[in-house]
Amino acid sequence: MAHSTPKDPMATPVLIGGLVLIGAAVAVLVSNLFSTIEKNSIKGEIDTTSQVVAMDANLAPIGKVNAVDKSIVKEARSGEAVYTAVCAACHTSGVLNAPKIDDKGAWDARVANGLDGLMKNATNGLNSMPARGGDPSITDEELSNAIVYMTGKAGHDLSSQAKPAAAAPAAAAPAQAAAPAAAAPAATAPAQAAAPAATAPAQAAAPAATAPAQAAAPAAAASAQAAAPAAAASAQAAAPAAAINGEKVYKGICFSCHDVGVAGSPKLGDKAVWAPRIATGAEALYATSLNGKGAMPAKGGNPALSDDEIKAAVDYMVAQSQ
Structure with a gap:
């Protein structure tokens, strides 16, 4: 007689429930995996914002340049005005070891070089100080005014060493040029009148002797005139290059x-x-x-x-x- 095992009515529901739980767990794990990959992946191009900001900071201008039309004559600014506009940035607080405007001890050794020595340093620049304080529009007269003003505040009077403005020679030049021009006709008229009378016999007596000399002189003069500009141009071109540091x-x-x-x-x-x-x-x-x-x-x-x-x-x- 065959033996039969009775079926458990709960076996099927338990099996189905277990499969459902396993499937849900797998779905959750896969979902978390894709979520993690999504969050940690890089899309598109690399963000270079920080590099661009750093580059812009490095290339930012450290100053400004003022273009000047030197054909326009302007009134020179006072020493105080130049100091306030340009020099105060360093000489008020002594930035980068610049002598402070009211520090007499710091100016003593510098003033010993005289106004010309101070002008040379200010014009060409020295150590961390750029030429003309970084403002090329400052004229020599204005630079001198500023130096006299700053040293005066430190107890040194250099006003007697300041050179006067160079306006007088320019005004006198036309008068000097006009005086010889006015005097020349009166001075040369008698000589011109007397020259034909004196030279006529000589020209009549020695035409053959003077002809070769007259023909040779223009040729020699032309060669000298042609060579002079070339030599002058070479000297002018070589001089600036040799003088620049x-x-x-x-x-x-x-x-x-x-x-x-x-x-x-x-x-x-x-x-x-x-x-x-x-x-x-x-x-x-x-x-x-x-x-x-x-x-x-x-x-x-x-x-x-x-x-x-x-x-x-x-x-x-x-x-x-x-």
Whole structure:
């Protein structure tokens, strides 16, 4: 007789419930997996906002340049006005070891060089002080006024060393030019009248002798006149280049980028970076510096610099990076 096992009526519901729970658990795990991947994945391009902000900060101008039309004569500002507009930023609080306006001890050694010595430093720049305090529109007279004002506040009177304005020679020049012109006709008239009478016999007596000399003189004079402008032009072109200190120009503006390599600029002294640039030749480097390239503005951002000054700075950087 066969033995039969009775079926449990709860077996099927329990089995189905277990499968449902397992399926729900798997669904929750898959959902969490996709959620985690979604949250930690990067979509699109990399966010470069912070890099752009840092680059803009590095390239921000450290000053301003005032373009001046030197053909327009303006009234010189007083020493106090120049000091307030330009010099006060450093000389009021002694920024970067600048002598404070009321510090007599700090000015003593400087005043010993006289007004001319102080003018030379202020005109060309010294240490951290840029040329003309960073404002190329300041005239020599205004710069002198500012120095006299600052040293006066420190107890030193340099007003007696100040040079007078150069307006008188300019006014006297037309008078000097007019006086010889007015006197010339009266002085030369008798000589011109007497010359034909004196020279007529000589011209009649020696036409054959004077003809070769008269023919040769214009040729010699023409050669001398043609050679003189060429020699003068060469001297004028060579003089500015020899007188410019490329290192001073570099330390006045170029260092801000080329000392640390801002925005990919070649660092001073980095031979590997400079080698391919030097290989392009001096004229190519000059053109890039004068016209600007990439993040570097034309003339380093200072249009007041002359072409020769820019070229001198380039020559200095090349010499330091070879």
